[in-house]
Amino acid sequence: MDEFKTGYVSIVGRPNVGKSTLLNHLIDQKLSIVSRKPQTTRWNLQGIKTSPESQIIFIDTPGLQKQPTLALNRHMNREVSHSLDHIDIVLFIVEALKWNELDENVVEALKNISSNKLFLVINKIDKVSDKSQLLSYIETISGMIEFKEIIPVSAIKENGLADLESLIVRDLPVAPAQFPEDQITDRNERFFAAEFIREQLISRLSDELPYRLSITIDEFKEDENIIHIHACIWVEKKGQKSIIIGKEGKVLKAVGQAARLELERLYGKKINLKTWVKVKSKWADSEQALKQFGYYE
Ligand SMILES: Nc1nc2c(ncn2[C@@H]2O[C@H](COP(=O)(O)OP(=O)(O)OP(=O)(O)O)[C@@H](O)[C@H]2O)c(=O)[nH]1
Ligand SMILES: [Mg+2]
Missing domain, CATH: 3.40.50.300 (P-loop containing nucleotide triphosphate hydrolases)
Structure with a gap:
């Protein structure tokens, strides 16, 4: 061989x-x-x-x-x-x-x-x-x-x-494998939780808003049959927060449901997802905020 x-x-x-x-x-x-x-x-x-x-x-x-x-x-x-x-x-x-x-x-x-x-x-x-x-x-x-x-x-x-x-x-060079054969990525479960929520938001929001939001995962707790996830959606202005929540919370609810299904498919486990929306002015141009949101890990 x-x-x-x-x-x-x-x-x-x-x-x-x-x-x-x-x-x-x-x-x-x-x-x-x-x-x-x-x-x-x-x-x-x-x-x-x-x-x-x-x-x-x-x-x-x-x-x-x-x-x-x-x-x-x-x-x-x-x-x-x-x-x-x-x-x-x-x-x-x-x-x-x-x-x-x-x-x-x-x-x-x-x-x-x-x-x-x-x-x-x-x-x-x-x-x-x-x-x-x-x-x-x-x-x-x-x-x-x-x-x-x-x-x-x-x-x-x-x-x-x-x-x-x-x-x-x-x-490719002849070299031994760097990762176990069943490993498919370098990123952890929190990363995918944040990304799949962001994907659902991008597909539902128009104009500049997708560029003005970032997600942090504040809690990720895995029990035997279920994963509990608390996610925070950060925006830059109050008006953006109301758009993301939507009338009677409809947008946020739809985002949460769709992201939950994707995550259940990825992890093969039930997901209990809770989301919050918070405002942090001009985070996208602040090195400090980016660090807080995990951009430089
Ligand atoms: N018709 C067609 N559309 C494609 C194909 N590949 C990607 N797309 C579409 O192109 C768009 C951009 O795809 P992405 O995979 O997000 O592109 P990307 O290069 O990763 O974009 P960024 O992350 O923003 O740099 C999506 O609407 C995709 O469905 C393809 O082979 N054919
Ligand atoms: Mg891409």
Whole structure:
């Protein structure tokens, strides 16, 4: 038998190109939250896929921002650069036939990565009816930056993912597994509780509000058959608090119910979820508040 291979694979790109969707479909598990709105992912998240031949440690990252002004966005960009330290392969994700200055910003951030480690992954090809258009698109991007592989995929339809995975395994170093074979992530249960609540809020709230909320888990207590979770939703203004609660508490109730179902699926246990909404003025631009909310752990 060939020797076992293990390595780290970072998934980077501008916001909204489908990085988190790709991670979830590559590891066959909903770990990373997804939404139609950009800037959904705020933290690096490892998704670990172990087979008899290999262990791939994928890192989903926040969408890279250009010249971020808020402390929160600077934190998100730092997460992306951390993901590139000691990396074996970088997947640069773009959206088929789309290219803008934020993609150029990613090219800039990848300039110190050896082209030997760099794969261009063109996502959302299910939206392209005339596939021949991809040729000139690929040509344009290849003129800016060199890649070891170029792989068109549809993360949602899982097209091209098996090819992508075998090319990754081909290039991973021979090394023993870093994690037990049943471990699928580096993040703890509190992290997913907070993220799944945030995902439900993002999908129900419009405009700027999703960018202005953060979740802390104040209690996480596991009994034999049930997990008790107390979550706090932090916003910046009183008006935002009333929107999140909704008329007669309807929005918050729906968010809690949907998040509870997702968490029950993930943990295979009953969840008792209680939520509160609190105001902390300008938290997204305060390093201190970000620390309190766990952004720098
Ligand atoms: N049609 C189509 N849509 C996709 C595909 N992959 C992702 N999407 C959609 O693209 C949107 C963004 O997906 P995410 O996975 O949240 O994107 P992201 O790159 O992680 O975004 P950020 O975390 O904000 O940087 C969602 O509405 C997804 O359903 C795909 O292969 N095809
Ligand atoms: Mg994401």
